[in-house]
Amino acid sequence: LYQEGEYELVLEVRRRAQGYGLYLKYDPTLWDEATLARWLGHYVRLLEGVLADGQRRLGDYALRDGAERVQMAGWQGSERGWALTPVPALFARQVEAAAQALAVSDAQQGWSYGELARRSAEVAQRLRAQGLGAGSVVGVCQGRSVWLLASVLGIWQAGAAYVPLDPGYPAERLGYMLEDSGAAAVLSDATHRQQVEALAGGVPVWAVDEPWTGSSTANLESPQAQDLAYVLYTSGSTGRPKGVRISHGALSNFLQSMAEAPGLKAGERLLAVTTVSFDIAGLELYLPLIVGGECVLCAADVARDGRQLKAELERVRPDLMQATPATWSMLFHAGWRNEAGLKVLCGGEALPARLKQRFDELGTTVWNLYGPTETTIWSTLARLTAQETIHIGRPIANTQAYVLDGAGHEQPVGIVGELYLGGAGLAQGYHGQPERTAAAFIDHALGRLYRTGDLARWRADGQLEHCGRADQQVKVNGHRVxxxxxxxxxxxxxxxxxxxxxxxxxxxxxxxxxxxxxxxxxxxxxxxxxxxxxxxxxxxxxxxxxxxxxxxxxxxx
CATH class of the missing domain: 3.30.300.30 (ANL, C-terminal domain)
Known part of the structure; x- marks a missing residue:
C-alpha cells in the first residue's frame, strides 16, 4: 500500500515460486487504477514480445492487444456514404428549393438565393469571356460584402479556382501570393481596385460591383470533386508563405460533415467574422449556402472590436458563430453573456481552461474544433459540456486520425505521439512545391496521411487530447505562424x-x-x-x- 512520503509511482518485480510478480505502488491522488492496469498490460506484452523475438528494435514491439486495437479502430474514424458534390451544385439545389430565401447579407444589403445565383452567373460569364476557366486561378481581394460570395461562386462556375487575398495584408505579401499562385486575374471591388492594381504586376483586375456591359455565350462549368477549389497561403518556415491546394471534394466533405454536427438548418443565420485569408472562413461562407441558411457578413473593423461585435450580435441575433479563443475572450471582456443562446464554435488554437469555465458558467456548450489547413479546415470536433474536461474529440466524417510514434507505429491509449490525419479532407499538396508535399503527405500502411506536427494521445474514453507541438510552429489568435x-x-x-x-x-x-x-x-x-x-x-x-x-x-x- 502507498504511504505518504514514498515515490509517487513504483514498479516492484518480485520473484515467486513460479515466475515473477509485477506490483505497482502509486499515489491514488495522482493516478487512477484503470490507467495503471493498462500500463501493466502494455509492459507484459512488451516482455512477451522480447522473449519471443529478442532481435527487434524496442519501438517495433506491439504494446496493444487485439481488444485494444479493435476498440481504437472505432475511435479513429467513421464513414459516411454521401457523394462529394461540389459547393456550386449543392448551392444550386437550395436555389431551386427556396429562391426567395435570404442567402447572404452585409451591413448595406441582402441577396436572396435567386439573386446570388444571378450575380454569380454574371461573374462566371465575365471570366469565361476573358478565356478563364478550367485550370485558371483567380485572386479575390475585396471588402466583406455580398459580392464576396458572388465572386467565389462565379469563379467556381467558370471552372476556375480562387486564391483569397485580404486587402489589409501588406502589398509585398499579396504580390507574392498572386505571383506564386499564377493568378490570371483578380476580382476586387470599387473601393480596393486601385490598391490591387498597384500590386498586381499587370494581372487584370476587375471590380465586380461596377457595371459590366459585356456578354458571353460560354457554358458554365460544373466542377468535379477532384478539381481544385482554392489555394490558401499559410506561414512558411523558409521566409515565404506556402500555398495549400484544396479540392472541391475535400471542401464538400467538410461542409456536409459540419451540416450534420455541429449543425445548421435552413433559415438559420451564421455571423461570419473571419478574414477570407484564414481557412476557417470556408465554414462561415459556404455552410449556410448548402443548407438553405443565411451568411451574415460582419465588417472587418467590427469583428476586431469587442464592443462593436457584441452590438452586432445583438442586432443580427445569429444562431451560430465560429471564432478563435481570442475573439470569444474579447467578447466576454466587452460584457457579452450569450443571452440569446448562440451556438458557439471555437477553434484555431488551444481552448484555454479559463475560457471554457466562462462558457460553463453561462450554461453554454462549446464545440471545440481542431484541424490544419492541409486537411481542409477542421478535422476533429468535440461537444464540451460543463462536466467535460478539454479535448479535441474524434474525427469528422470520412476522416481518420492516428497517433503514431517516431517509427510510424500506432501508440496505445494514453501514450503521446504525433497526430496524423487521413481521409477525404486531405489537400492535394503544396502549390508548386513537390518536395515539401512529399515530406508532409506520406504513404503509410494506413493510407495517405498528413503529418500534422501536433502531439496528441487517445484518452480512455476514446477522445483525442492535444498535447502541444513537435516543432516550433505556434498559433497567434488562431493564425498558424x-x-x-x-x-x-x-x-x-x-x-x-x-x-x-x-x-x-x-x-x-x-x-x-x-x-x-x-x-x-x-x-x-x-x-x-x-x-x-x-x-x-x-x-x-x-x-x-x-x-x-x-x-x-x-x-x-
Missing part, C-alpha cells in the same frame, strides 16, 4: 545579425517575442532602442500581416 519565417525576414533586413522568435502566453492572450542581435549594438538593459524597434516593425509591416508582428522586442549581444 512559423517563427522561422519571421526570423528569416528579420535577418534579411540588414538591421539584425541573428533573430529568435517565440510565443509568450500572457493575461491578454498569445504574443510573439523577438530576441535580436542587432548590427549596431547599444548600451541598454536588454531592450532594443525605440529607433531600432520602429525600423524592424516597418520592415516587417511591409511583408507580413499584423498577427505576425512581435509585440515584445529584446536585444542581446
Amino acid at each position: 512559423e517563427p522561422g519565417e519571421i526570423e528569416a525576414l528579420l535577418e534579411q533586413s540588414g538591421l539584425v545579425r541573428q533573430a529568435a522568435v517565440v510565443l509568450r502566453e500572457g493575461a491578454h492572450g498569445s504574443q510573439l517575442a523577438a530576441w535580436c542581435v542587432p548590427v549596431e549594438q547599444t548600451q541598454g538593459d536588454g531592450w532594443l532602442e525605440s529607433e531600432q524597434v520602429r525600423a524592424l516593425q516597418g520592415w516587417l509591416g511591409e511583408r507580413v500581416p499584423g498577427y505576425m508582428q512581435p509585440a515584445i522586442w529584446l536585444g542581446t549581444a
Whole structure:
C-alpha cells in the first residue's frame, strides 16, 4: 500500500515460486487504477514480445492487444456514404428549393438565393469571356460584402479556382501570393481596385460591383470533386508563405460533415467574422449556402472590436458563430453573456481552461474544433459540456486520425505521439512545391496521411487530447505562424545579425517575442532602442500581416 512520503509511482518485480510478480505502488491522488492496469498490460506484452523475438528494435514491439486495437479502430474514424458534390451544385439545389430565401447579407444589403445565383452567373460569364476557366486561378481581394460570395461562386462556375487575398495584408505579401499562385486575374471591388492594381504586376483586375456591359455565350462549368477549389497561403518556415491546394471534394466533405454536427438548418443565420485569408472562413461562407441558411457578413473593423461585435450580435441575433479563443475572450471582456443562446464554435488554437469555465458558467456548450489547413479546415470536433474536461474529440466524417510514434507505429491509449490525419479532407499538396508535399503527405500502411506536427494521445474514453507541438510552429489568435519565417525576414533586413522568435502566453492572450542581435549594438538593459524597434516593425509591416508582428522586442549581444 502507498504511504505518504514514498515515490509517487513504483514498479516492484518480485520473484515467486513460479515466475515473477509485477506490483505497482502509486499515489491514488495522482493516478487512477484503470490507467495503471493498462500500463501493466502494455509492459507484459512488451516482455512477451522480447522473449519471443529478442532481435527487434524496442519501438517495433506491439504494446496493444487485439481488444485494444479493435476498440481504437472505432475511435479513429467513421464513414459516411454521401457523394462529394461540389459547393456550386449543392448551392444550386437550395436555389431551386427556396429562391426567395435570404442567402447572404452585409451591413448595406441582402441577396436572396435567386439573386446570388444571378450575380454569380454574371461573374462566371465575365471570366469565361476573358478565356478563364478550367485550370485558371483567380485572386479575390475585396471588402466583406455580398459580392464576396458572388465572386467565389462565379469563379467556381467558370471552372476556375480562387486564391483569397485580404486587402489589409501588406502589398509585398499579396504580390507574392498572386505571383506564386499564377493568378490570371483578380476580382476586387470599387473601393480596393486601385490598391490591387498597384500590386498586381499587370494581372487584370476587375471590380465586380461596377457595371459590366459585356456578354458571353460560354457554358458554365460544373466542377468535379477532384478539381481544385482554392489555394490558401499559410506561414512558411523558409521566409515565404506556402500555398495549400484544396479540392472541391475535400471542401464538400467538410461542409456536409459540419451540416450534420455541429449543425445548421435552413433559415438559420451564421455571423461570419473571419478574414477570407484564414481557412476557417470556408465554414462561415459556404455552410449556410448548402443548407438553405443565411451568411451574415460582419465588417472587418467590427469583428476586431469587442464592443462593436457584441452590438452586432445583438442586432443580427445569429444562431451560430465560429471564432478563435481570442475573439470569444474579447467578447466576454466587452460584457457579452450569450443571452440569446448562440451556438458557439471555437477553434484555431488551444481552448484555454479559463475560457471554457466562462462558457460553463453561462450554461453554454462549446464545440471545440481542431484541424490544419492541409486537411481542409477542421478535422476533429468535440461537444464540451460543463462536466467535460478539454479535448479535441474524434474525427469528422470520412476522416481518420492516428497517433503514431517516431517509427510510424500506432501508440496505445494514453501514450503521446504525433497526430496524423487521413481521409477525404486531405489537400492535394503544396502549390508548386513537390518536395515539401512529399515530406508532409506520406504513404503509410494506413493510407495517405498528413503529418500534422501536433502531439496528441487517445484518452480512455476514446477522445483525442492535444498535447502541444513537435516543432516550433505556434498559433497567434488562431493564425498558424512559423517563427522561422519571421526570423528569416528579420535577418534579411540588414538591421539584425541573428533573430529568435517565440510565443509568450500572457493575461491578454498569445504574443510573439523577438530576441535580436542587432548590427549596431547599444548600451541598454536588454531592450532594443525605440529607433531600432520602429525600423524592424516597418520592415516587417511591409511583408507580413499584423498577427505576425512581435509585440515584445529584446536585444542581446
